[in-house]
Amino acid sequence: MDAVFSFLHHCAAAALPAPAAPVAGQQAGWAFASLSSLPSLDWLQTALGLVIITNLCLLAAERRRLSIRLIALQGVILGLLPLLAHTGEVDAHLICMTLIFLGIKGVVLPLLLRRTYKKLPPQLPSNPYMGNTACVLAGMGGLVFSLWFASNLGMTANPLFLLMFSPAITTVLAGILLIVTRKKALSQMFGYLVMENGIYLLGVPMIQEDAMWVELTILLDILVAAFVMGIAIRHINKAFESTDVDRFASLRD
Amino acid sequence: MLIALLAIPLLAAFASWFIPADAIRRILLLLVSGAELILALACWFVEPASFGGDLLAVDAMGRLVLTVTCALFFASSVYAVGYLRGEDRGDRKDFQQGLHFSNAPEATFTACLLLFLASAVLVTITRHFGLLWVGIETTTIVSAPLIYFHRHQRSLEATWKYLLICSVGIALALMGNLLMDVSIQPEGHFAVPMTLEALLENAPRAHPIWLKAAFVFLLIGYGTKMGVAPMHTWLPDAHSEAPSLVSALLSGALLNCAFLGIFRSYEVCVAANLGAFASDLLLAFGFLSMLVAALFIVGIGDFKRMLAYSSVEHMGILLIALGTGLEAARGGMLHMVNHSLAKAGLFLLAGNILTRYSTKSSHDVTGLNRVLPLTGPLWLAGIIAITGSPPFALFISEFSILKGLLHRGQQWLALAYLLLLGIIFVGMLTPCLRMCRGKAPPGLVPQKRESLLLVAPSACLLLLVLVLGLIMPDFFSEALNRAAAMVSRP
Numbered sequence: 156m157d158a159v160f161s162f163l164h165h166c167a168a169a170a171l172p173a174p175a176a177p178v179a180g181q182q183a184g185w186a187f188a189s190l191s192s193l194p195s196l197d198w199l200q201t202a203l204g205l206v207i208i209t210n211l212c213l214l215a216a217e218r219r220r221l222s223i224r225l226i227a228l229q230g231v232i233l234g235l236l237p238l239l240a241h242t243g244e245v246d247a248h249l250i251c252m253t254l255i256f257l258g259i260k261g262v263v264l265p266l267l268l269r270r271t272y273k274k275l276p277p278q279l280p281s282n283p284y285m286g287n288t289a290c291v292l293a294g295m296g297g298l299v300f301s302l303w304f305a306s307n308l309g310m311t312a313n314p315l316f317l318l319m320f321s322p323a324i325t326t327v328l329a330g331i332l333l334i335v336t337r338k339k340a341l342s343q344m345f346g347y348l349v350m351e352n353g354i355y356l357l358g359v360p361m362i363q364e365d366a367m368w369v370e371l372t373i374l375l376d377i378l379v380a381a382f383v384m385g386i387a388i389r390h391i392n393k394a395f396e397s398t399d400v401d402r403f404a405s406l407r408d
Numbered sequence: 409m410l411i412a413l414l415a416i417p418l419l420a421a422f423a424s425w426f427i428p429a430d431a432i433r434r435i436l437l438l439l440v441s442g443a444e445l446i447l448a449l450a451c452w453f454v455e456p457a458s459f460g461g462d463l464l465a466v467d468a469m470g471r472l473v474l475t476v477t478c479a480l481f482f483a484s485s486v487y488a489v490g491y492l493r494g495e496d497r498g499d500r501k502d503f504q505q506g507l508h509f510s511n512a513p514e515a516t517f518t519a520c521l522l523l524f525l526a527s528a529v530l531v532t533i534t535r536h537f538g539l540l541w542v543g544i545e546t547t548t549i550v551s552a553p554l555i556y557f558h559r560h561q562r563s564l565e566a567t568w569k570y571l572l573i574c575s576v577g578i579a580l581a582l583m584g585n586l587l588m589d590v591s592i593q594p595e596g597h598f599a600v601p602m603t604l605e606a607l608l609e610n611a612p613r614a615h616p617i618w619l620k621a622a623f624v625f626l627l628i629g630y631g632t633k634m635g636v637a638p639m640h641t642w643l644p645d646a647h648s649e650a651p652s653l654v655s656a657l658l659s660g661a662l663l664n665c666a667f668l669g670i671f672r673s674y675e676v677c678v679a680a681n682l683g684a685f686a687s688d689l690l691l692a693f694g695f696l697s698m699l700v701a702a703l704f705i706v707g708i709g710d711f712k713r714m715l716a717y718s719s720v721e722h723m724g725i726l727l728i729a730l731g732t733g734l735e736a737a738r739g740g741m742l743h744m745v746n747h748s749l750a751k752a753g754l755f756l757l758a759g760n761i762l763t764r765y766s767t768k769s770s771h772d773v774t775g776l777n778r779v780l781p782l783t784g785p786l787w788l789a790g791i792i793a794i795t796g797s798p799p800f801a802l803f804i805s806e807f808s809i810l811k812g813l814l815h816r817g818q819q820w821l822a823l824a825y826l827l828l829l830g831i832i833f834v835g836m837l838t839p840c841l842r843m844c845r846g847k848a849p850p851g852l853v854p855q856k857r858e859s860l861l862l863v864a865p866s867a868c869l870l871l872l873v874l875v876l877g878l879i880m881p882d883f884f885s886e887a888l889n890r891a892a893a894m895v896s897r898p
Contacts, residue, residue, distance in 0.1 A: 309617050311590050327583065334576065343572060350579055357586045373538070373582065376545045380575055383549050387556075387568055394561050403565040405505070406645040408704055408713070 199239045202232050203322040206356065207298060210329035213349060214290040222345050223268045226352075230260035233352055236359045240315060252371075259374050260355070264348060264381060271341060271385035275392050278339075281399055285336040297328035315360040326353030340388045340398040344381065351377050409456040410464040410533050413447050413474075414526055416440055421522035425515050433518050434489045440522060441478070441485035444529070448478035452883070462535035462603035468890035469671060469741075473664050474532035476745050479872075480660040480752045481525050483865035484653045487756050488521070490861030491653055494763070495557075502560045503766040509560035517557055523550040524657065531665040535604040537585050540669055541578070544633060547662055548574045554657075555650040566642075566649035573642040577632025581669060584625030588676065591618030604672060611679035623677050623686050627693065630669035633662070636693050636727065637700035640720045644704075647716035648768065652759025655712065659719045660752035664744060667726055674730055674895050690731030691821065697724025698828040706835035711770045711843070712758050714836060715751065718794055721832055722747040728825065729809045734896035736812025741888045743805035746873050747794070750802060753869035754790040757783050760862050761843075764855065770839040775848035780855055782863045784844050786870060791840040793873050795833040801877035 209229040216222045234257030241249060283290070301324035311317055330350025334343045358370060388398055395402045420440040427433045450456075451471050458465035466474065495511050502509055511517075527546035534540050548571065556567040589602055592610045611619075628639065635643035647655045670690075677686040701721030708714045722743070729740025760783045765773050777784035793800035806829065813822040848854055876884070 307617075308621060309615060311593065311615070311618065313590070313593060316590050327579075331576070334572065340568060347572065347575055347579070350576065354579055354583050354586070357583060361586060361589055372542050373545075376542055376549070380545065380549050380571075383552055384571055384575075387552065387564070387571060390556070390559070390564055391568060394559075394564050400568070403568070405562050406565055406569075406649070408644065408708070 195239045199236070199318070202236060202239055203319070203356075205232050206322050206352075207325055210326055210349065211291055211294050213345065214294045214329055214332060215287050217287065219272055219339070219341055219345075222342065223265055223272060226268065226345060226348055227261060227265035229349070229352055230262075230264060231257065233355055233359075234258070234260045236356070240359055255371065256374070259378060260352070263378060267378075267381055267385055268341075268345070268348075271344075271388055274389055275341070275398060278397070281338045281401075283336045283338060283342075285332075290332055290336055293332055294325070294329050297332070298325045301325045301328065313360050316357075319356055319360055323353045323356040326350070326356060329353070338399050338401055340391050340400055343400065344384045344388065347384070348377075348381060409447060409450065409454070410459055410466065413444065413529050413533060414464075416443055416447075417522045417526040417529065421519045421526065424518045424522060427515070430492070430514050433515065434492060437485045437488060437518055437521065441482040441525070444525065445478040445482045448475045451475070452887075461601075462605050463539060464533050465535050466533050467535065467894070468887055469668065469894055470532045470535070472741060472745065472887060472891050473668055474529065476664060476748045477525075477528045477532060477661045480657060480748060480869075481528075483752060483756070483869055484656050485521075486861055487653050487656075487759075487865045490859045491651070491759065492517075495651075500558075502558075502562075504768075505561065507560060509558060512553060512557050512559060516553060520550045520553045521657075524554065524662075528661050528665050531668055535672075537588065537602040537604070537607070537672065540672065541582055541585055544581070544630070544665055544669055545575075545578045547665060548578060548633070551654070551658065551662065554654040555646050557651050557654065558649075563649040566645040570642045570646040573639070574633050577629050577639060579629070580625050580632070581629025584622045584627075584629055584673070587618055587622035587625060588673070591615045591622055604675065607676045608679045611676050612681065614676075614680040616680070616682060619677065619680055619682055620685055623673055623682070624689070626673040627670060627686075627689055630666045630673070631693060631727075634666035634670065634723050635663055635697075635720050636723050637697040637720060640697065640700065640723075643720060644713045644716040647719065647755075648710060648712040652712075652755050652762065655715075655758070656752035656755035659715070659755060660748035663719060663723055664748055667723070667744065670727070671730065671895065678895055687731035690727045694724040694727030694729075694731065695821070695824060695828075697721065697727065698825070698832075702828045702831040702835065705832050708835075708839075709771055710768045711761070711773070711839065712755075712768050714770070714839070715754055715758060715794075718832070718836060719747075719751060721828075722751070722794075725806065725809060729805075729812070730895060732809065732812040732818075733816055734812075734892055735815060736809045737896055738888050738892035739805045739808025739812060741891045742801060742876075743809065746801040746805060746876060749869045750790055750793045750800070750873045753866035753873075754787070754794060756862070756866045756869075757787045757790060760858070761787065765849070765852070770843050772849065773843045774846040775852075775854075776844045778854045779848045779852055780858060782858045782867075786863065786866055788840060788844050790866070790870050791836055793870060795836050796829060797833070799877045800873050802873065804877060804880075 206229060209225050213222055213225050237256060238253045301321040304324060305317060305320045327350050330346045330353060333346030333349055337343055392398050417440055420436055424433050424436060451466055456466055492514060497511050499508050499510060524547060527543050527550060531540055531543035552567050552571050555570055556563050591614045592607055632639035647658055674686050677683060697720050701717045704717045705714055726740050726744055729736045729743060760780060761773060762768060764780055793802055796802045796806040810822055810825060813825060
């Protein structure tokens with residue numbers, strides 16, 4: 156874990172410019188000029204490291220119950236990120252928004268997954284298209300790729316974005332891996348939500364008070380999408396007597 | 409006016425859940441679609457006041473897509489009245505697999521149709537990238553229950569593929585949005601509103617590598633929803649398994665909404681002097697889509713899947729038009745309008761054929777002109793139109809795009825374009841001619857009269873494609889020019 160933190164820290168330090176003096180008026184609110192002005196940089200890096208570790212655990216997890224718990228843990232960490240990435244005064248608005256993000260990511264979505272899981276009859280875990288060890292290795296490959304990708308894209312005006320970029324891409328890739336390697340429809344839904352978590356991570360540096368409603372709408376849209384997927388999975392189980400997507404074989408050219 | 413365009417279908421969708429009588433709900437559907445069409449047409453005469461800056465605002469391209477969407481929805485609503493009469497909730501037998509199934513409740517179906525209209529309208533009347541994404545994602549969510557109207561295994565399979573593939577695609581587009589915002593952020597200011605106006609203003613100072621990455625994600629993301637190859641795999645399944653009126657809306661309205669997402673992204677790239685990079689990508693994906701469509705259309709037995717692959721082809725043509733330059737882009741706008749009209753008309757007719765013959769196989773459908781005396785000739789006319797034959801407007805648009813390619817000095821691409829169009833023309837026309845001619849299958853009595861509700865919408869849509877091919881009104885020509893000019897800055 157320490158290695159991951161130091162790796163992230165090293166990458167951020169290598170990619171970031173020397174700390175610049177904050178621009179007048181920018182210190183307050185969500186904007187800041189350099190990572191050094193972040194009071195909770197260590198916490199932020201720890202949180203990002205934890206996100207990467209939960210990704211790898213999800214790729215290794217066989218049991219869906221464990222996957223739901225890992226997604227809940229990841230959701231809680233992500234929900235706290237707006238607070239950790241904030242530099243100015245902690246006001247009521249920030250706390251309120253953090254609670255909403257935390258509630259949706261860390262509570263509502265996992266509960267939705269749990270409800271869908273509970274409504275399905277007990278099923279033995281099916282062998283994924285790709286073995287768990289290979290999945291974890293591919294996830295680590297994704298981490299290396301994202302670090303290389305970030306180092307090739309160049310500087311951004313907001314240094315926090317570059318810090319978030321690698322963990323975000325790693326999470327998106329882990330989500331895609333889950334979707335393409337799992338046979339169960341519910342596990343594919345996990346992959347979709349993990350992928351969305353990665354994109355949310357990328358959006359954290361850009362969360363601003365005036366654009367917060369857009370973020371919220373996007374989050375609600377994802378919540379509804381997950382809800383619709385949950386219903387579809389229950390119908391799949393009823394029609395095919397399994398949630399194995401291997402059974403989908405009637406629509407071919 | 410813009411608020412009304414959004415609010416009317418939204419309120420009607422919620423109301424339709426509480427209306428117990430099917431007949432009243434169908435009247436509501438007709439009234440709402442009629443009102444939306446009138447409002448969309450009014451936008452051509454009265455400049456609608458924007459709301460929240462660029463949050464809700466109509467430009468030349470948005471107005472074009474809005475009008476097509478509302479016109480198609482009105483035609484589909486008229487068809488729906490006739491179609492839903494024959495679709496009760498009782499036990500039904502699937503003609504393909506022989507399994508029993510039931511239909512989804514009509515209230516849910518109508519509500520989802522209206523929510524689909526609201527979300528598609530939102531896509532067309534916003535110039536905010538975040539809201540555009542929300543609108544496109546919402547179209548995915550609310551159209552999934554529409555595809556699963558006939559609750560059997562195949563439609564469920566198609567729905568799951570559609571939900572998952574499109575959701576992943578749209579998620580990638582969201583990532584593209586975020587990258588675009590990052591690329592535009594100037595030093596010391598981290599807040600750039602995601603409105604088109606602000607992005608275009610800041611685009612010349614954009615970080616080129618980040619913007620290139622953003623465009624790739626946006627193209628792949630929205631391209632997935634648009635059915636661009638190789639991300640098109642959901643499209644033939646969803647279009648063939650959905651009720652025909654839903655297929656008409658998916659092909660005619662939904663794909664245009666996704667195209668609008670790519671169009672807006674390309675606008676920003678052009679403003680950032682990255683037009684050449686984006687144009688190459690558009691051409692590559694465009695030709696790949698045409699090639700995939702050509703390979704699958706030849707010899708395909710399922711006539712609904714054939715129409716679906718034809719949509720993949722036409723989406724490819726739209727990307728080629730966008731990436732080729734002003735003249736081709738103008739042809740592309742015309743192509744977008746006419747493809748939507750013709751394809752929606754064809755899908756509605758496919759529904760009539762399917763109901764009468766109980767098969768999707770073009771080999772098993774014969775004597776169509778005798779069995780369905782109105783649907784048959786219209787079907788043939790529609791196929792002639794969609795394959796880009798004169799005198800229909802798709803001939804003019806495809807010809808403009810060819811001219812654009814030649815003017816750009818890309819003779820090889822022009823040749824490939826012509827070759828692929830030729831293959832698809834033969835691939836589509838051969839089975840359709842076979843369907844129309846010959847004797848009716850044994851036991852199938854020719855129908856003397858067909859319900860006007862099931863034929864008139866297609867006839868009107870195809871008539872529009874014919875009229876636009878013969879006469880191009882000045883105001884419409886001007887609208888095409890203005891829309892094309894948005895992506896063809898010097």
